[in-house]
Amino acid sequence: MTISEENYIKVIYHLSLVSPKGVNTNAIAGMLDTKASSVTDMMKKLSDKDLVSYQKYQGVTLTDKGLHSAKMIVRKHRLWEVFLVDKLGFSWDEVHEIAEELEHIKSEQLINKLDAFLGFPVADPHGDPIPDAKGVIKKIEKQLLSEVEINASFHCVGVKDSSTDFLKYLDKQKIALGSIVKVIDKEDFDDTLTVEIDGKRLTISNKIANNLYVQ
Amino acid sequence: MTISEENYIKVIYHLSLVSPKGVNTNAIAGMLDTKASSVTDMMKKLSDKDLVSYQKYQGVTLTDKGLHSAKMIVRKHRLWEVFLVDKLGFSWDEVHEIAEELEHIKSEQLINKLDAFLGFPVADPHGDPIPDAKGVIKKIEKQLLSEVEINASFHCVGVKDSSTDFLKYLDKQKIALGSIVKVIDKEDFDDTLTVEIDGKRLTISNKIANNLYVQ
DNA sequence: ATTTATTTTTAGACAAAACTAAAAATAAAA
DNA sequence: TTTTATTTTTAGTTTTGTCTAAAAATAAAT
Numbered sequence: 488m489t490i491s492e493e494n495y496i497k498v499i500y501h502l503s504l505v506s507p508k509g510v511n512t513n514a515i516a517g518m519l520d521t522k523a524s525s526v527t528d529m530m531k532k533l534s535d536k537d538l539v540s541y542q543k544y545q546g547v548t549l550t551d552k553g554l555h556s557a558k559m560i561v562r563k564h565r566l567w568e569v570f571l572v573d574k575l576g577f578s579w580d581e582v583h584e585i586a587e588e589l590e591h592i593k594s595e596q597l598i599n600k601l602d603a604f605l606g607f608p609v610a611d612p613h614g615d616p617i618p619d620a621k622g623v624i625k626k627i628e629k630q631l632l633s634e635v636e637i638n639a640s641f642h643c644v645g646v647k648d649s650s651t652d653f654l655k656y657l658d659k660q661k662i663a664l665g666s667i668v669k670v671i672d673k674e675d676f677d678d679t680l681t682v683e684i685d686g687k688r689l690t691i692s693n694k695i696a697n698n699l700y701v702q
Numbered sequence: 703m704t705i706s707e708e709n710y711i712k713v714i715y716h717l718s719l720v721s722p723k724g725v726n727t728n729a730i731a732g733m734l735d736t737k738a739s740s741v742t743d744m745m746k747k748l749s750d751k752d753l754v755s756y757q758k759y760q761g762v763t764l765t766d767k768g769l770h771s772a773k774m775i776v777r778k779h780r781l782w783e784v785f786l787v788d789k790l791g792f793s794w795d796e797v798h799e800i801a802e803e804l805e806h807i808k809s810e811q812l813i814n815k816l817d818a819f820l821g822f823p824v825a826d827p828h829g830d831p832i833p834d835a836k837g838v839i840k841k842i843e844k845q846l847l848s849e850v851e852i853n854a855s856f857h858c859v860g861v862k863d864s865s866t867d868f869l870k871y872l873d874k875q876k877i878a879l880g881s882i883v884k885v886i887d888k889e890d891f892d893d894t895l896t897v898e899i900d901g902k903r904l905t906i907s908n909k910i911a912n913n914l915y916v917q
Numbered sequence: 918a919t920t921t922a923t924t925t926t927t928a929g930a931c932a933a934a935a936c937t938a939a940a941a942a943t944a945a946a947a
Numbered sequence: 948t949t950t951t952a953t954t955t956t957t958a959g960t961t962t963t964g965t966c967t968a969a970a971a972a973t974a975a976a977t
Contacts, residue, residue, distance in 0.1 A: 491964065512925055525965055527926055532963095544925060544972060575815040585809050592803045600790040706934065727955055740935055742956055747933090759942060759955060 490591045493560055494519060495529050496538060497590075499549055500557030509546030558622040563598050564590040565611035565618075570601060572612040579612040580654035613654075614645020614664055614700055632668065633678065633696035640669045641701035643684075648698040657699075660689060668701055705806045708775055709734060710744050711753060712805075714764055715772030724761030773837040778813050779805040780826035780833075785816060787827040794827040795869035828869075829860020829879055829915055847883065848893065848911035855884045856916035858899075863913040872914075875904060883916055 488496075498518045502510040512530070516523045534541040538553035549557060567589040571582040592598075599620055602608075609625050610616055618624045629644050643666045646653065657663070662684055671688070672681040678693035703711075713733045717725040727745070731738045749756040753768035764772060782804040786797040807813075814835055817823075824840050825831055833839045844859050858881040861868065872878070877899055886903070887896040893908035 489963080513923095521964090522966065523925060524927080524967080528964075571812070575812070575819055577811075577815070581811075585807070585812055588807045588809075592800070594800050594803075596792075596796075597786070597790070597800055600792070604790055704933080728953095736934090737936065738955060739937080739957080743934075 496553055496557045497560045509548055511546045555622050558618040560590050562618040566601050568611045569605050569608045580651045613649045629700040629702050631697055632699040632701050637670050642667050644702045645700035711772045712775045724763055726761045770837050773833040775805050777833040781816050783826045784820050784823045795866045828864045844915040844917050847914040847916050852885050857882050859917045860915035
């Protein structure tokens with residue numbers, strides 16, 4: 488599998504989670520910053536390799552083989568992110584790009600040894616689950632902070648949006664995975680929340696609350 | 703710089719150490735397992751990018767820019783090898799191939815953080831020196847075991863040949879970097895050595911002694 | 918149920934990095 | 948110093964992954 492093929496498989500995997508009936512050409516092109524015609528070409532190749540099932544104009548889905556490949560790529564990406572943050576001291580907004588490269592390193596032995604070295608983590612620095620060596624993904628129970636009842640306490644377990652801007656905002660507000668969040672009040676008009684995070688009172692917009700997972 | 707370009711630069715660097723006046727096309731082709739014509743094509747490209755100085759039929763040398771790039775690739779390769787052995791528990795005969803991939807990961811910040819994480823090692827698992835962030839290579843004093851006086855003690859600091867076969871032989875004989883080697887006797891006829899390694903008496907062919915560095 | 922708009926696919930072209938086969942330059946040998 | 952052998956380069960293809968522009972299929976709107 489080439490790097491390009493792996494990138495397509497990965498993108499189809501992520502899009503499948505939202506549209507499991509079939510991923511359309513334009514969506515893939517958008518994610519990969521390429522043209523629809525290039526996607527069509529690649530779908531033929533991936534179909535020949537039995538990684539996707541594809542019929543003209545009908546969108547694509549991953550085959551079992553494709554799904555497994557996708558999970559292994561995601562596994563590598565997320566394990567490398569853990570390594571970068573936990574061992575090398577990168578911050579969580581810096582690791583995605585580097586992991587995009589590292590995820591294409593081939594050795595299976597490498598990734599399993601890395602997994603062990605990191606202590607078999609179940610989630611990456613953004614709270615996303617890490618598939619195990621067999622591709623099994625342990626589901627992480629979580630709710631959006633925007634959908635949680637008032638006056639209860641949770642801890643922060645992940646982010647939905649992992650853009651640099653959002654992560655830097657969280658850093659600025661000293662919100663990290665593991666932080667204790669208590670919802671004090673919710674404004675009816677615009678759903679702005681008043682919360683207490685690690686003891687500190689804070690006002691949070693609905694957009695923020697809608698991108699923060701708690702448990 | 704593409705992966706292919708980096709591989710050419712690296713090979714030219716290694717060949718330059720042996721033939722500093724200019725590296726010939728066929729030698730490069732041999733190392734990269736490609737054809738001379740492909741090498742010629744690439745030399746033009748690298749020359750346009752001011753990474754090598756190249757004139758038809760006269761061989762190539764690295765420019766300052768090319769030399770620096772080469773050292774950075776070697777730096778990455780060797781630091782990743784240290785990581786694989788020291789942190790992930792690979793044996794020294796398993797790491798070359800994986801490091802061949804890892805050496806092409808782009809981030810400079812990554813490699814400097816990795817360097818710090820590993821404690822700024824000066825040599826890789828085979829005893830080869832690791833260029834620092836500026837490209838400076840600390841020369842490691844060493845002699846071949848085959849060229850050393852009798853009845854003196856040394857410690858093993860590196861291998862000249864790092865092929866799997868040789869490394870596995872060393873493992874079998876329990877010879878590792880750091881082992882204490884004392885030359886007891888040398889056979890005049892075929893230069894076979896009788897040595898004591900970490901206290902154990904051993905007979906070693908000239909070929910072996912000729913690929914083991916001591917200090 | 919047509920027409921219009923959007924999406925997707927085809928067809929043909931291009932750049933990168935490789936190849937083969939033939940030509941040219943250099944080196945070695947007679 | 949010619950001749951022969953070797954090395955290197957050129958010229959022309961191939962493959963991979965991309966592109967543009969045009970055609971075809973599907974979806975949306977009148």
